[in-house]
Amino acid sequence: MTLFTLDIDPPDGLGPGAAHLPAWLSLDQQRWLVEQFRVWERGPVPIRAAKVRGHEMSVRTVCLGWHWQPYQYTRRATDVNGEEVPPFPDWMVRLGRRALADAGYTAEQVSAYTPDTALVNFYHRDARMGMHQDKDEISSAPVVSLSIGDACTFRFGNVENRSRPYTDLRLASGDLFVFGGPARLAFHGVTRVHPSTAPDGCGLDDGRINITLRMTGMTDDRSD
Numbered sequence: 001m002t003l004f005t006l007d008i009d010p011p012d013g014l015g016p017g018a019a020h021l022p023a024w025l026s027l028d029q030q031r032w033l034v035e036q037f038r039v040w041e042r043g044p045v046p047i048r049a050a051k052v053r054g055h056e057m058s059v060r061t062v063c064l065g066w067h068w069q070p071y072q073y074t075r076r077a078t079d080v081n082g083e084e085v086p087p088f089p090d091w092m093v094r095l096g097r098r099a100l101a102d103a104g105y106t107a108e109q110v111s112a113y114t115p116d117t118a119l120v121n122f123y124h125r126d127a128r129m130g131m132h133q134d135k136d137e138i139s140s141a142p143v144v145s146l147s148i149g150d151a152c153t154f155r156f157g158n159v160e161n162r163s164r165p166y167t168d169l170r171l172a173s174g175d176l177f178v179f180g181g182p183a184r185l186a187f188h189g190v191t192r193v194h195p196s197t198a199p200d201g202c203g204l205d206d207g208r209i210n211i212t213l214r215m216t217g218m219t220d221d222r223s224d
């Protein structure tokens with residue numbers, strides 16, 4: 001078994017390596033994360049809709065640690081304003097490790113997990129994300145995904161292509177979703193946001209925030 005394979009198959013039909021833990025964040029934690037989001041979205045690299053083949057995504061994204069643009073990671077946001085993104089916070093490494101532990105990863109896998117980038121997405125009610133793989137990372141370490149605000153329909157598929165088999169599940173405010181091991185390169189997307197479903201007290205009245213923690217496997221040669 002390599003370091004980041006998960007040999008348990010949780011009983012939620014998602015297949016080995018994927019886990020959905022509803023209500024993993026408390027309302028206090030959600031509210032605190034929304035407060036952090038309000039700081040991150042302002043800059044130094046303001047939140048923006050990334051352009052894919054000339055078209056703006058409906059989702060807006062701000063990054064920590066490494067800046068993602070289709071389809072690469074850089075320290076500076078060369079597609080926005082050339083500024084460097086904020087450092088990846090230590091508390092996010094701890095959060096990512098707790099997520100892996102709760103999702104059933106081994107102690108060895110948990111302690112080796114050192115996420116170094118966060119993509120923080122904001123979805124207004126009409127935003128979507130098409131089926132894609134998260135494959136701009138060199139590392140095969142798991143992706144840890146947190147949802148806050150309005151619920152969404154999250155489509156989690158297979159590693160071969162965008163079509164069936166896939167599972168549509170509802171990611172609600174506070175939910176944790178982890179995909180690693182054999183599920184790491186599964187196609188996934190957000191087919192719709194469910195307006196007016198954010199719980200009172202989560203800190204967000206309208207729209208959805210999704211935070212994904214990842215290990216890029218990048219080294220810091222600062223050449224960008």
Ligand SMILES: O=C(O)CCC(=O)C(=O)O
Pocket residue numbers: 119121129134145154171188189190210212
């Ligand atoms: O919003 C989500 O739940 C998924 C986001 C996602 O797939 C991504 O940022 O790559």
Ligand SMILES: [Fe+2]
Pocket residue numbers: 132133134188
């Ligand atoms: Fe993704």
